[in-house]
Amino acid sequence: MIEQDSRLSQLAADLNTDLVEGLETSGKLTTRAWGAAFDDVPRHLFAPRFTLPDNLGGMVLGIADGTRPEEWLNAVYHDEALLTIFDEREMVTTSCSAPSAVAIMLESSQAAEGDTVLEIGTGTGWTAGLLSHRLGPDAVTSVDIDPRCVREARERLDHLGFAPTLAVADGYLGYPTRAQYDRIIATTSLRKVPPAWLTQVRPGGTILADMRGDFAGNLARLTVSEDGSASGHFLRERVNFMPLRSNKEEHVRELSELASRAVSAPGQQRRTSLAPAALRTWDFAFLAQLSMPETRAGRVRIDGGPMYYCLTDPRSESWARVDADTDDTEHEVTQGGDRRLWDELETAHELWTRLNQPSPADFAITVSAAGEQAVSLPDADRQWALSF
Numbered sequence: 001m002i003e004q005d006s007r008l009s010q011l012a013a014d015l016n017t018d019l020v021e022g023l024e025t026s027g028k029l030t031t032r033a034w035g036a037a038f039d040d041v042p043r044h045l046f047a048p049r050f051t052l053p054d055n056l057g058g059m060v061l062g063i064a065d066g067t068r069p070e071e072w073l074n075a076v077y078h079d080e081a082l083l084t085i086f087d088e089r090e091m092v093t094t095s096c097s098a099p100s101a102v103a104i105m106l107e108s109s110q111a112a113e114g115d116t117v118l119e120i121g122t123g124t125g126w127t128a129g130l131l132s133h134r135l136g137p138d139a140v141t142s143v144d145i146d147p148r149c150v151r152e153a154r155e156r157l158d159h160l161g162f163a164p165t166l167a168v169a170d171g172y173l174g175y176p177t178r179a180q181y182d183r184i185i186a187t188t189s190l191r192k193v194p195p196a197w198l199t200q201v202r203p204g205g206t207i208l209a210d211m212r213g214d215f216a217g218n219l220a221r222l223t224v225s226e227d228g229s230a231s232g233h234f235l236r237e238r239v240n241f242m243p244l245r246s247n248k249e250e251h252v253r254e255l256s257e258l259a260s261r262a263v264s265a266p267g268q269q270r271r272t273s274l275a276p277a278a279l280r281t282w283d284f285a286f287l288a289q290l291s292m293p294e295t296r297a298g299r300v301r302i303d304g305g306p307m308y309y310c311l312t313d314p315r316s317e318s319w320a321r322v323d324a325d326t327d328d329t330e331h332e333v334t335q336g337g338d339r340r341l342w343d344e345l346e347t348a349h350e351l352w353t354r355l356n357q358p359s360p361a362d363f364a365i366t367v368s369a370a371g372e373q374a375v376s377l378p379d380a381d382r383q384w385a386l387s388f
């Protein structure tokens with residue numbers, strides 16, 4: 001660790017000060033008590049080794065790796081997620097979330113002194129440390145599905161003198177042992193609000209989660225009612241967490257055989273003026289997400305062939321592919337199966353235009369006590385079943 005090296009300790013402190021000032025200046029950190037937590041719970045203790053995201057070069061940096069420690073510290077105090085654990089397919093399964101995302105979560109959680117919090121997704125333990133600093137460790141429970149995360153987080157938090165309750169658990173089921181909580185905060189993204197959470201938050205308490213499908217999503221905050229239902233809004237702030245992995249979550253499926261079929265099968269062809277790039281407009285992508293239940297989306301290239309943007313619906317085995325390599329104003333679309341997914345996307349685009357291009361913060365979200373989930377656009381009197 002770098003505590004023995006006064007020059008590196010000073011560098012870490014200076015870089016952290018700059019980071020916190022930047023978050024405060026940009027308005028992401030507005031409560032001084034959270035700023036104080038960032039000041040005193042140094043991120044480098046939670047990220048001794050990581051891989052930088054591809055956009056920053058994908059390098060592996062670590063204090064014990066013979067890399068230059070200055071380079072490691074500079075990356076730690078940069079506003080980026082740091083990738084810390086990968087699975088056997090080299091897919092990232094744990095990261096230290098970007099400081100701005102953590103700041104947005106803490107501020108948006110409305111958690112304050114006296115509140116108890118359940119965090120879903122302990123990861124490196126950094127967020128649990130920040131929560132412990134402000135609320136006191138006794139008020140903090142944090143669960144992760146990966147035992148290594150929990151073990152390492154416990155060691156790091158111990159080092160700071162914090163002993164929140166950490167447990168290996170599937171966060172989809174919450175953590176009933178310590179319920180009820182004032183707040184549940186998920187640092188993973190979710191397709192649905194897990195029904196178990198509604199009973200584990202006290203009436204008047206809140207759930208904060210990044211509700212996200214393959215097209216888009218946004219942070220949503222819901223307040224739980226006496227009758228066990230919950231309602232709230234999507235927020236203006238945007239974060240992008242990795243998805244919750246859970247056996248219990250029915251909707252987690254990957255682009256698989258169906259995607260391969262989508263890339264190669266013969267189907268019905270026509271031209272479209274709606275380019276895949278339209279989905280880069282976040283506000284449209286959000287409405288498309290709502291309008292197209294169960295739809296998976298992604299770019300697929302097989303064996304060096306052309307790049308396609310593919311939509312698939314595993315349930316009806318429907319698919320659509322559009323060439324994604326060109327900047328042409330017209331694209332060729334090929335579709336198969338019972339649903340015409342590109343037609344649905346075009347209809348969603350017309351609807352979004354007709355509704356004056358609403359953005360996620362215009363939408364409300366409700367979950368009934370029985371677990372039925374809906375998103376609505378109150379100004380336009382429209383409602384969709386939540387089926388991200």
Ligand SMILES: C[S@@+](CC[C@H](N)C(=O)[O-])C[C@H]1O[C@@H](n2cnc3c(N)ncnc32)[C@H](O)[C@@H]1O
Nearest residue numbers: 094121123124126127144145170171187244245
């Ligand atoms: C983005 S990381 C969380 C970062 C963390 N808040 C931090 O401060 O470092 C997401 C974490 O969620 C965990 N996770 C994924 N699915 C989960 C599940 N079903 N239950 C609990 N944790 C889960 C992952 O193992 C991963 O560590």
